[in-house]
Amino acid sequence: MKLLNKIKYNKITIGVIGLGYVGLPLLKGFASQNLKIIGFDVDKKKIIKLKNRISYIKHIQLDSIRKNKKIIFTSDFQKISNVDLIILCLPTPLTKNKLPDLSFIKKTMLSIEKYLKPNQTISLESTTYPGTTREIIYPYLNKFKVGKNFFLVYSPEREDPGRKSILLRNIPKVLGGYSDRCKKIGKAFYKKFFKKVVVTKDLETAEFSKIFENIFRAVNISLVNEMKYLSEKMNINFNDVIKASSSKPFGFMPFYPGPGIGGHCIPIDPLYLSFKAKQKGLKAQLIETSFKVNYETTKRISNIINSKIKKRTKPKILIIGISYKKNIDDVRESPALKIIRDLKNKGFNVNYHDPFNKTLPKNRNFFAKMKSKNLNAKMLKKYDAVFICTDHDNIDYSLIYKNAKQIFDSRNVFKNLSEKIIRV
Ligand SMILES: NC(=O)c1ccc[n+]([C@@H]2O[C@H](COP(=O)([O-])OP(=O)(O)OC[C@H]3O[C@@H](n4cnc5c(N)ncnc54)[C@H](O)[C@@H]3O)[C@@H](O)[C@H]2O)c1
Missing domain, CATH: 3.40.50.720 (NAD(P)-binding Rossmann-like Domain)
Incomplete structure (x- = not known):
């Protein structure tokens, strides 16, 4: 046949x-x-x-x-x-x-x-x-x-x-x-x-189209993370900025800020193209700059938490969500792991809660024997702060709001700021 x-x-x-x-x-x-x-x-x-x-x-x-x-x-x-x-x-x-x-x-x-x-x-x-x-x-x-x-x-x-x-x-x-x-x-x-x-x-057009899609994301994520940093410094709520810009019916699509890039694609694939560009004697400047900005975004978070946490000695912090994105268990290149590592190095006592990761999976960025803590009012009260890193849907955010002493939010889960909530 x-x-x-x-x-x-x-x-x-x-x-x-x-x-x-x-x-x-x-x-x-x-x-x-x-x-x-x-x-x-x-x-x-x-x-x-x-x-x-x-x-x-x-x-x-x-x-x-x-x-x-x-x-x-x-x-x-x-x-x-x-x-x-x-x-x-x-x-x-x-x-x-x-x-x-x-x-x-x-x-x-x-x-x-x-x-x-x-x-x-x-x-x-x-x-x-x-x-x-x-x-x-x-x-x-x-x-x-x-x-x-x-x-x-x-x-x-x-x-x-x-x-x-x-x-x-x-x-x-x-x-x-x-x-x-x-x-x-x-x-x-x-x-x-x-x-x-x-x-x-041909083959190459299809290959380039895929890598271009991922570079488009990497560059836009870095752009939005940089804009958020600048606007927060000017006391302008960047989420309100995105909402206003999104009303434009053409030439704009919203990207949302977060703790940095993760996963098997965005932190890796763009470097495949910059490698090829170098082979051709070219420089992929935007790819390199976006990497720098995304790296600094993740680095900045532990510094802000360290400078703004009320409890100064050996603070206890609970990280919510360690996957690189919501509602999945994938921790490859997740910014959460780099932030856990940085906070531990700054003397924090760090635990996490993640319904998708009962134990911290082996990975190349940071590893320690850690288990997801069950979330309840009593345990939340024992922490000096909670850091919202990955906003999985199946998490009781109102329980966190009610019982946490201080909250650092990198995902805009808590829309209305209060004294307890700091956007990072
Ligand atoms: N994860 C995503 O969201 C996503 C999305 C689009 C494209 N991609 C791309 O797809 C590709 C695969 O990504 P993934 O996330 O599925 O990876 P993965 O690590 O989840 O899966 C790869 C699988 O291949 C197996 N494997 C390794 N070597 C093998 C071999 N020699 N023979 C047979 N099996 C082997 C591994 O055991 C693993 O199960 C990557 O190029 C990635 O960039 C990933």
Whole structure:
């Protein structure tokens, strides 16, 4: 059967490699279309859990695939030979020197290379610099005539963990291909789940579009954090400023200030482009400046808390929310961890409450054996201050307001300031 017909009549198997924050929701999405799916991960502990339909990520539920017998979870890459569309949802972190670390992609290509066969398609979904698919993945495919008997596409993930208001399948999916045929086949695959596929001229345009989206956020977050700092110094409530500016029906979109950037995307991806820019002898000045401003935003918070806390010796502080954003458990690059570290260094006794993180997960920025404290009136009264770092929805803020001695709020949870509340 011809490949496009196989896709049309659902005679295909989809393989997702890397079952994390991006891979798992995508796998669930394709599974909802009654397709055969194989989920691959090198982490055997995750595979055991997933085989038993136990999610290891709090906000990702597996109820919808509990009884789905068409899904297999495995660490055995030999099974790649049974897959038609191989989707790579692998980490793209930075090295210690803040350079792109593409080792996860390279290692995966090395392990699957020998199992690849004609008429398969590889799609890279990881965020990376323009040129990666062609420079890093294509060389592993030299036994094929790519574009003719093997297909290669780049289709970036736009997952926004924790956001329930937009369904994944309603988010248009950008896709670039090595050739026109790659684009046609890639689009047919993704149309099985996504409502709209936006096809770009080539691989690099799709790669650049994803990194541009993340740089857009990084720069705007830094802008809004800097503006907030300046306006607070002028005794102007910056939230009122945003509200007023947002009334403009064109040319403006609101971003909201916070304790700084976190997660696996915004603090990392822009540096992938500045790396590429340097390779071309160019300088990405806005990226570098936004990093500096965002870094200073996080640093400033512990300094403000230290200077404004009423209890001067060994103050006890409770941090609310340690994830990098609300309603998820992800603490990667979270500003909360840097703030906990800085406050401890300043002599604070620090605890936290986070319904999504019962214990402090291992991470590279700061680690100590810490457990989430249960929130109640009696315990709140024991703290000298509470710091609202991440504004998860399932937290009783009125309980905090009633019982905390002093509150530092970085998320504008408490709209009306009182003597007890300090915006940071
Ligand atoms: N997290 C997000 O919100 C988000 C959003 C859009 C794009 N992205 C991008 O998507 C990519 C993946 O991010 P993530 O947050 O899902 O990462 P993640 O760390 O949550 O998941 C990656 C998974 O890949 C597995 N893995 C590592 N090496 C492997 C290998 N050789 N073979 C098979 N599995 C392997 C890991 O065990 C892990 O389960 C990154 O490039 C990221 O920038 C992330």
